[in-house]
Amino acid sequence: MSEPVIETHVEVDASELPRLTPHTHPLWWGVLGAVAIEAAVVANLLTSYFYLMAQNEVWPPEGVDPPDLLYATIVLFVLPLSSVTMWWAGRGSDRNRKTQLALGVTASVGLATLALVFRSFQIAAFDIRWDEHAYGSILWAITGFHFTHVVSAILGTAVVSILAWKNYFTSERQLGVVVDTLYWYFVAGVFIPIYLVLYWAPRWL
Amino acid sequence: MTDLDPALDLRRSRHDPVPEHLAELERTWLSPPGFLGWFTHVNHTSIGLRFLITSLVFFMLAGLLGLAMRMQLLSPLNGFLDPDTYNQVMTVHGTAMMFLFAIPAMEGIGIYLVPLMVGARDMAFPRLNAFGYYVYLIGGTTFFASLFLGLAPDAGWFNYVPLSNRDYSEGYGIDVWTTMITFIEVSALTAAVELIVTIFKLRVPGMSLHRMPIFVWAILVMAFMILFAMPSVIVASAFLMMDRLVETQFFVAEMGGSPLLWQHLFWFFGHPEVYIILVPALGIVTTIVVTFTQRPVFGYTALVLAIVGIGMVSFGLWVHHMYTTGLPLLGRSFFQAASAMIAIASGVQIFSWIATLWGARIRFATPMWFVLGFFGVFIAGGLTGVMVASVPFDRQVHDTYFVVAHFHYVLVGGAVFPLFAGLYYWFPKATGRLLHEGLGKWSCAIIFAGFNVTFFPMHQLGLEGMPRRVYTYLPEMDWTFLNQLSSIGSLILAAGFALTLWNVIRSLRHGADSPPNPWHAPTLDWATTSPPLNCNFARQAVVESRHPVWDWSRDGKRGVVDGLRSDRRETVVTTLLDARPQSVQILPKPTPWPFFSAVIASICFFGLIFSPWFYVAGVFGTFVTFVFWFLPRKREEVV
Numbered sequence: 095m096s097e098p099v100i101e102t103h104v105e106v107d108a109s110e111l112p113r114l115t116p117h118t119h120p121l122w123w124g125v126l127g128a129v130a131i132e133a134a135v136v137a138n139l140l141t142s143y144f145y146l147m148a149q150n151e152v153w154p155p156e157g158v159d160p161p162d163l164l165y166a167t168i169v170l171f172v173l174p175l176s177s178v179t180m181w182w183a184g185r186g187s188d189r190n191r192k193t194q195l196a197l198g199v200t201a202s203v204g205l206a207t208l209a210l211v212f213r214s215f216q217i218a219a220f221d222i223r224w225d226e227h228a229y230g231s232i233l234w235a236i237t238g239f240h241f242t243h244v245v246s247a248i249l250g251t252a253v254v255s256i257l258a259w260k261n262y263f264t265s266e267r268q269l270g271v272v273v274d275t276l277y278w279y280f281v282a283g284v285f286i287p288i289y290l291v292l293y294w295a296p297r298w299l
Numbered sequence: 300m301t302d303l304d305p306a307l308d309l310r311r312s313r314h315d316p317v318p319e320h321l322a323e324l325e326r327t328w329l330s331p332p333g334f335l336g337w338f339t340h341v342n343h344t345s346i347g348l349r350f351l352i353t354s355l356v357f358f359m360l361a362g363l364l365g366l367a368m369r370m371q372l373l374s375p376l377n378g379f380l381d382p383d384t385y386n387q388v389m390t391v392h393g394t395a396m397m398f399l400f401a402i403p404a405m406e407g408i409g410i411y412l413v414p415l416m417v418g419a420r421d422m423a424f425p426r427l428n429a430f431g432y433y434v435y436l437i438g439g440t441t442f443f444a445s446l447f448l449g450l451a452p453d454a455g456w457f458n459y460v461p462l463s464n465r466d467y468s469e470g471y472g473i474d475v476w477t478t479m480i481t482f483i484e485v486s487a488l489t490a491a492v493e494l495i496v497t498i499f500k501l502r503v504p505g506m507s508l509h510r511m512p513i514f515v516w517a518i519l520v521m522a523f524m525i526l527f528a529m530p531s532v533i534v535a536s537a538f539l540m541m542d543r544l545v546e547t548q549f550f551v552a553e554m555g556g557s558p559l560l561w562q563h564l565f566w567f568f569g570h571p572e573v574y575i576i577l578v579p580a581l582g583i584v585t586t587i588v589v590t591f592t593q594r595p596v597f598g599y600t601a602l603v604l605a606i607v608g609i610g611m612v613s614f615g616l617w618v619h620h621m622y623t624t625g626l627p628l629l630g631r632s633f634f635q636a637a638s639a640m641i642a643i644a645s646g647v648q649i650f651s652w653i654a655t656l657w658g659a660r661i662r663f664a665t666p667m668w669f670v671l672g673f674f675g676v677f678i679a680g681g682l683t684g685v686m687v688a689s690v691p692f693d694r695q696v697h698d699t700y701f702v703v704a705h706f707h708y709v710l711v712g713g714a715v716f717p718l719f720a721g722l723y724y725w726f727p728k729a730t731g732r733l734l735h736e737g738l739g740k741w742s743c744a745i746i747f748a749g750f751n752v753t754f755f756p757m758h759q760l761g762l763e764g765m766p767r768r769v770y771t772y773l774p775e776m777d778w779t780f781l782n783q784l785s786s787i788g789s790l791i792l793a794a795g796f797a798l799t800l801w802n803v804i805r806s807l808r809h810g811a812d813s814p815p816n817p818w819h820a821p822t823l824d825w826a827t828t829s830p831p832l833n834c835n836f837a838r839q840a841v842v843e844s845r846h847p848v849w850d851w852s853r854d855g856k857r858g859v860v861d862g863l864r865s866d867r868r869e870t871v872v873t874t875l876l877d878a879r880p881q882s883v884q885i886l887p888k889p890t891p892w893p894f895f896s897a898v899i900a901s902i903c904f905f906g907l908i909f910s911p912w913f914y915v916a917g918v919f920g921t922f923v924t925f926v927f928w929f930l931p932r933k934r935e936e937v938v
Contacts, residue, residue, distance in 0.1 A: 109862030127492035
């Protein structure tokens with residue numbers, strides 16, 4: 095064989111590079127990808143809502159009231175509040191204040207659980223079942239979708255808070271906190287368009 | 300500091316012993332052998348090959364179903380398949396070719412090649428990769444098995460309501476479709492996220508975005524398309540699942556629902572889907588054109604923009620599947636214009652390839668033959684595409700065999716020919732052996748001839764008014780001769796594919812040993828042994844142009860990354876645009892938890908057919924397995 099031997103020289107020394115970088119770790123991008131998928135699902139659901147609305151002259155159907163505002167509006171404030179506690183927890187984690195982290199995530203789990211309770215009251219008070227009209231179907235589907243997400247965010251964050259109380263997260267090992275926080279912001283934030291569509295579109299449009 | 304990299308020493312064959320420093324690295328990256336070990340593999344080379352092999356098995360099975368359909372249509376009023384069976388065979392053929400073959404095959408080839416091409420040691424989330432594979436394997440097998448249990452869906456691959464809702468399709472067939480398709484899309488989505496993050500963050504130092512191989516660009520665009528297209532089919536099939544299972548009214552017109560909502564949601568996915576399959580194939584074609592002409596591609600930037608443009612415009616085309624549903628004139632005009640617009644981007648690519656090929660000393664090996672086959676077949680499909688994009692013409696041939704001919708030209712031309720080109724091109728990479736050239740060229744020629752004999756007559760049948768999806772036709776329609784021609788062609792086509800299958804089996808045992816870079820290709824996938832090392836690269840490279848391997852053999856030197864530990868799995872993370880070294884990612888070891896998660900998720904998805912409570916069970920069941928999956932690693936493994 096006549097191929098020449100290729101000489102190798104070192105241009106990048108990776109032993110100097112950091113191994114634990116919670117804010118630029120590929121997993122952060124991965125969660126962003128998951129959020130993009132979920133956002134696309136929400137966009138499809140809300141578009142379907144408007145499509146069905148456009149197909150029906152009366153929306154909600156005759157004799158059905160738009161869903162009650164009280165509990166949903168409370169949830170609208172409780173969920174962002176839980177994001178604030180989550181953010182506060184993340185700051186604690188960045189600065190290696192372990193109690194702040196543990197308190198913050200626990201408070202978020204508590205607030206989100208409270209939101210779920212309010213949400214359940216309000217679902218119980220829906221004026222229509224899912225099998226009575228397409229309006230009921232889409233209302234229940236979107237509500238159920240978001241409910242499941244809050245449940246899964248609570249479950250995941252509950253694990254994080256247990257680990258936090260057990261002092262697992264050192265300042266180098268806070269990746270789990272960072273990605274959990276990102277997902278939490280999404281679950282809390284996405285309630286805003288859902289709220290506007292489900293509760294205000296039938297009143298305004 | 301200067302030394303020799305064994306993986307790059309082009310004179311070294313894969314049988315040579317490796318030096319000491321590589322031995323530990325290879326042990327660290329080893330996939331455990333044995334039957335139980337199989338369920339713990341996470342290396343992308345292993346998972347990528349599994350995707351590819353599984354999808355080719357489904358391709359063969361779905362191809363046999365196609366053959367069965369052609370046998371039924373061999374003569375008028377034939378009794379080879381009864382009408383119910385025909386409907387199931389037709390539906391499973393279409394669905395399997397799209398969801399179980401084409402998308403997973405493209406994902407598989409991306410999963411196998413992208414880390415190699417960007418010089419990474421593995422993908423960003425190896426366990427998620429494994430999870431996606433098991434989901435696909437279990438979902439796909441369940442879907443296909445339904446055919447043999449007589450439980451298969453029978454409403455066509457796009458499963459239109461109201462035919463597919465509970466009033467008109469009793470039994471479990473449609474439920475199998477809705478649950479299993481949703482489930483398999485989960486696997487496509489995990490692969491998409493995986494590919495995007497790997498491409499964004501794990502490129503070797505120096506591989507800025509404008510030095511990325513076109514193939515990697517194509518996979519990136521495909522992954523983004525999956526990300527935004529798949530959610531609509533998931534939403535659509537979730538709605539249909541609920542309509543059938545818990546009596547929601549999404550698609551029931553009397554109850555305020557809308558059957559057209561299904562069509563919008565389905566085609567908002569379904570049209571980009573075609574391009575999800577096509578775009579990676581364009582990447583394969585470009586790779587092969589570059590290697591077999593031994594010159595840089597003409598118009599790199601234009602080509603990248605064309606691929607990105609196709610990705611974007613393809614989301615504005617879905618309504619051209621719905622011209623006959625009574626759309627407003629403005630809507631029809633908009634989508635007709637958008638459909639024609641895609642020809643601009645496709646044209647840019649074709650001209651880039653022609654300019655690259657022009658005057659070059661082309662090496663006409665089998666992969667290049669398949670690429671030439673792609674040009675012929677795909678351009679013919681593109682021409683009929685321009686025809687059906689026009690509203691008046693489309694309304695004439697809608698739901699006829701003309702459309703069947705058109706999309707087989709586009710899909711077989713646009714995906715199968717490039718995929719087979721890629722198979723012949725990368726087979727030596729994955730196995731260390733070359734496929735037989737003579738058999739390969741015969742196979743290509745027979746496939747090309749068989750394909751045209753099968754599908755070209757369908758254009759005429761369609762113009763003569765033969766509707767698609769009919770299990771038979773009457774003798775007085777005068778469609779017999781063309782149908783017979785088509786059926787004979789399908790046998791020739793099958794023989795062509797069988798020849799490649801035989802070539803693969805034969806070459807695995809007796810094929811000639813391949814040198815590390817048999818085609819003298821310029822990309823990093825060839826800068827390691829064939830088959831690749833467990834760790835892919837003994838040393839990760841540092842690149843300075845679009846054609847690193849050509850540079851190295853010209854200059855006789857190359858830059859590498861040093862300082863990665865060999866006692867755990869590490870790969871370099873770089874910045875998104877310029878690929879400057881940023882950090883090091885520690886990748887996980889083999890684990891069985893993704894498999895357990897996939898099994899639990901499968902049981903719950905399948906259970907949905909019978910009871911909605913499986914939804915709740917699924918949420919909690921998979922959560923438990925995820926906790927074990929993500930259970931924090933021991934302190935010494937992360938610090």
